[in-house]
Amino acid sequence: xxxxxxxxxxxxxxxxxxxxxxxxxxxxxxTADAGKLDPHLATTTPDKxxxxxxxxxxxxxxxxxxxxxxxxxDLAESWTTSADGLTWNFKLRQGVKCHGKYGEFDAEDAVFxxxxxxxxxxxxxxxxxxxxxxxxxxxxxxxxxxxxxPIPSLLGLLVPYHGGNMVCKDAVEDLGAAFERTPIGTGPxxxxxxxPQQYVKLVANEAYFRGAPKLKEIYxxxxxxxxxxxxxxxxxxxxxxxxxxDETWVERISKIPNTKVVVMEPGEMSVLSLNMSMPPLDNxxxxxxxxxxxxxxxxxxxxxxxxxxxxxxxxxxxxxGYTADVPTYPHDVAKAKALxxxxxxxxxxxxxxxxxxxPGMLATMEVVQALLKEAxxxxxxxxxxxxTFHAQIRQNLSQVVHYSAARFxxxxxxxxxxxxxxxxxxxPTAVTNFSHCDVADAEIRAARxxxxxxxxxxxxxxxxxxxxxxxxxxxxxxxxxxxxWKSNLDLGxxxxxxxNLSPPINEMAQFK
Numbered sequence: 001x002x003x004x005x006x007x008x009x010x011x012x013x014x015x016x017x018x019x020x021x022x023x024x025x026x027x028x029x030x031t032a033d034a035g036k037l038d039p040h041l042a043t044t045t046p047d048k049x050x051x052x053x054x055x056x057x058x059x060x061x062x063x064x065x066x067x068x069x070x071x072x073x074d075l076a077e078s079w080t081t082s083a084d085g086l087t088w089n090f091k092l093r094q095g096v097k098c099h100g101k102y103g104e105f106d107a108e109d110a111v112f113x114x115x116x117x118x119x120x121x122x123x124x125x126x127x128x129x130x131x132x133x134x135x136x137x138x139x140x141x142x143x144x145x146x147x148x149x150p151i152p153s154l155l156g157l158l159v160p161y162h163g164g165n166m167v168c169k170d171a172v173e174d175l176g177a178a179f180e181r182t183p184i185g186t187g188p189x190x191x192x193x194x195x196p197q198q199y200v201k202l203v204a205n206e207a208y209f210r211g212a213p214k215l216k217e218i219y220x221x222x223x224x225x226x227x228x229x230x231x232x233x234x235x236x237x238x239x240x241x242x243x244x245x246d247e248t249w250v251e252r253i254s255k256i257p258n259t260k261v262v263v264m265e266p267g268e269m270s271v272l273s274l275n276m277s278m279p280p281l282d283n284x285x286x287x288x289x290x291x292x293x294x295x296x297x298x299x300x301x302x303x304x305x306x307x308x309x310x311x312x313x314x315x316x317x318x319x320x321g322y323t324a325d326v327p328t329y330p331h332d333v334a335k336a337k338a339l340x341x342x343x344x345x346x347x348x349x350x351x352x353x354x355x356x357x358x359p360g361m362l363a364t365m366e367v368v369q370a371l372l373k374e375a376x377x378x379x380x381x382x383x384x385x386x387x388t389f390h391a392q393i394r395q396n397l398s399q400v401v402h403y404s405a406a407r408f409x410x411x412x413x414x415x416x417x418x419x420x421x422x423x424x425x426x427x428p429t430a431v432t433n434f435s436h437c438d439v440a441d442a443e444i445r446a447a448r449x450x451x452x453x454x455x456x457x458x459x460x461x462x463x464x465x466x467x468x469x470x471x472x473x474x475x476x477x478x479x480x481x482x483x484x485w486k487s488n489l490d491l492g493x494x495x496x497x498x499x500n501l502s503p504p505i506n507e508m509a510q511f512k
Contacts, residue, residue, distance in 0.1 A: 022511035023216040025489070026238040028229040031358060033197045033222050035387040038180040039165035040116055040123040043390060045268070048161070049242075049502030050200060050220050054099075055167075055185035057160035058090055058110065058143075063504035066265040066497025068409065071155050075105065075166055075186065076143075085150050085451075092141040097207045098168035099190040107137035109169045114145070116172070117163030120428070125163035127416065127423065127431050131448075149449040152320070152456075156408040160187075161499050188213045188506045197222055214510035226359050239489055239511075240503070243482030245360045247304020250482060258487045263307055265497030266406040267478030269316045270364055273401040273418070273434035274473060281351065281399055285343035287471035290351075291329035292336040293375035294368065299477050302367055307482060311475035314419060314467045321411025321447075321460035326468040336375035348376030353400040355381050356389035364476070365402050393434060396426045401434040404479065406501060411460040415444045419467050437472035440464075488512050 031046040039051045059079075062070035076090040096105040116122045118129035134146035147154065158164045171184035183191050188210070189202040202218040223229040226244045233241040234256055243249045243261075254261045272290070280286045296310040315322045340349060355365050362383065369379040379400065384392060393401045407413040416431070417423055421438035423431035440463035447459035467473070481501050485491075492508025 025215050025218045025240065027218060027220050028223045028232055028238040028241045029220060030224060030229060030242045031222055031386050032224045034200060036180055037183045039183060040163055043124050044386060045501050048500050051165065051183065052500035052502050053189045053202060053505050054183055054187040054191060055160045055165040056187050057164040057166055058158040059155050060159050061499055063506060064493040064495045066499050068153060068156055086147045088145045088154060090143045093209060094141055096186055096209045098171060098186055099184045099205060102168045102171045102184060105168060105186050106140050107143050110143045110166060111135050111137050112169040113166045123163055127429060128157055128163060150451050151448060152410045152412045156410060189218055208507055211507045213507040240485040243484060245303060245307065245479040245482055247307050250307060253484045259484055260487045261484045262495050264481035264495060266409060267316060267480050268404045268406045269311050269478045270402060270404045270476040272474040272476060273403060275399050275435060277436040278399050280349050283343045284471060285339045286349060288329060289336040289339040289375060290377060291471050291474045292332045293372050293377060294474055294476060295331040295371055296477060299367060307480045308477050310477050313464050314473055314475055315411045315414050315464055316478055319409040319411050321457055323461040323464055325461065326465050333375050340376055348378060350378040350380060351399045352380045354389060354392050354398040355383050355402060356386045357383045358386045361402065361404055394425050412448050415463055419472060420444050435472040437467060439470045440466040
C-alpha cells in the first residue's frame with residue numbers, strides 16, 4: 001500500500017500545474033500493470049478500457065450506451081448492404097489523421113486493420129472474422145466487404161472493440177514488435193508514455209476529427225490494491241476510479257463529497273468452466289455435484305443485488321438469443337454429496353484451479369471455494385498475476401477456470417468463443433473454450449448462418465440447453481461495471497453503459 005501512495009505523490013507532484021488547470025485526468029485501475037496494448041491482442045478488462053480512448057472503429061456504439069441498437073457512424077460516414085446481407089460498402093470520412101507522423105487514415109488502413117483482426121497470428125479475435133470472404137479498397141475512401149455466409153452482425157465486428165479497433169498500417173509496419181507497447185490509432189487521445197507497474201500516459205489528439213479534446217492528459221494508473229485505489233480517490237490524487245465489484249463499495253464511495261458513482265452495463269458474467277478432458281471432471285456426476293454446490297443467491301448477496309444478477313444460462317441475460325429455459329442445478333449440498341458418492345468419491349474430491357490475483361475475481365473464487373468445501377469438494381487455488389493467468393489458462397493448465405467476460409451482446413459470440421469445439425484451448429483455432437465442450441457444435445454453427453430469425457433463436461436455445469445438460473460450465477452471476485469520478489468531471493453524455501467496460505472519455509470530457 002505504501003508503494004502506491006508514494007507513487008501517487010510523485011506522480012501528482014509532476015503534473016500539478018496541468019491538473020490545477022483542469023486539463024489532466026488521473027484514473028486508477030485495478031491491476032498491477034499493463035498486459036498487451038495492441039488492440040487486436042488485448043483481452044483483459046484494464047487493457048480494453050484504456051484502448052477505448054485511443055481508437056475508433058468503422059462504426060461505434062453511441063458513447064454512454066452498450067447496446068447495438070445505438071450503432072452509429074465512426075470512421076465510416078455511411079454504408080450500404082445488399083439485399084442478401086452478404087455485400088457491404090463503407091464510405092470513409094476524409095481528413096482523419098492517424099496519431100503522430102503516420103498520415104491520413106484511408107481505405108488501405110481500414111482493409112489492413114480488418115485483415116489483421118482476422119489473422120490468428122496478429123489477433124486474439126480472428127475466429128470472429130471467419131465469415132469474411134473479401135475485404136478490399138474500392139477507392140481511396142471506400143471499403144467493400146463480402147461475406148461467405150450471413151452472420152448475426154457484421155457491424156458488431158466493426159465497432160472499436162476487440163478486432164474492430166482500426167489501426168494505422170504504416171504505424172504497425174514501422175513499429176513492428178514495439179507496437180504492442182506503442183499503440184497508434186485515430187482516437188481522441190494518443191499514447192505518450194508507459195512506466196511499468198505505474199502508469200500509461202495519454203495526451204490529447206489535437207487533430208481529432210470530432211474536435212480537439214478539452215482534456216490534455218490522462219494518466220492511467222495501475223493500483224491493484226482496492227484500499228490504496230480508494231484512498232487515492234478520496235484524497236484527490238485520482239479523479240476517476242475503477243470500483244471493487246460489490247454493493248458495499250458503492251455505498252462507501254457514494255458518501256465521499258462531490259462524487260458520482262455509476263453502475264454500467266454490460267455485466268461481466270462469471271462462469272466456472274469445468275475441464276471435461278481431465279479427471280475427475282470427465283465424470284458428469286462430479287460436474288453436477290459442483291453445480292449443485294454453488295449457491296447463486298449467496299453469491300449475489302455477497303456482491304450486492306444492486307450491482308449483481310444471478311446467471312443460469314451460458315449466454316448472459318439480455319443478449320440476443322438468450323434463454324432461461326435451460327436445465328438448472330439448485331443449491332443442494334446433500335444432492336452434491338450424493339452425486340459424488342455415486343461417482344465413486346464418497347469421501348470427497350479435489351480439483352485444482354489457476355487464478356488471477358485481481359482482487360474482485362479472487363474474492364469471488366474464494367467464496368466458490370468455501371461453498372464447494374461444504375459439499376466435500378476441495379478446490380485448490382494457485383494464484384498468479386493477471387496477465388500470467390490469461391496465458392496459463394490458455395495452455396490447458398487448469399481443471400477449473402473462473403472467467404469473467406462481457407462480449408458483443410449476441411448469443412453467437414459467447415457460444416462460439418466459449419463452447420464451440422474449434423475454440424478449445426490448445427487447438428490451432430483456440431479461443432476460450434476451457435471446458436473442452438463440444439456438445440452443441442451443430443446448433444452453434446447452424447445458427448451462425450441461419451437467415452430465418454425464429455429458426456436462429458431456436459438453434460441458440462437448443463445449444464444453451466445442451467451445454468447446461470452436459471454441465472460444461474457453471475454460470476454464476478453477472479457483475480455490473482462500477483466506476484466513480486469527481487462530480488466536476490463532465491463526460492458530455494449520460495453514462496448507462498460501455499461495451500469496452502470503461503467510461504467514454506473523448507473530446508467532450510472536461511472539468512467544470
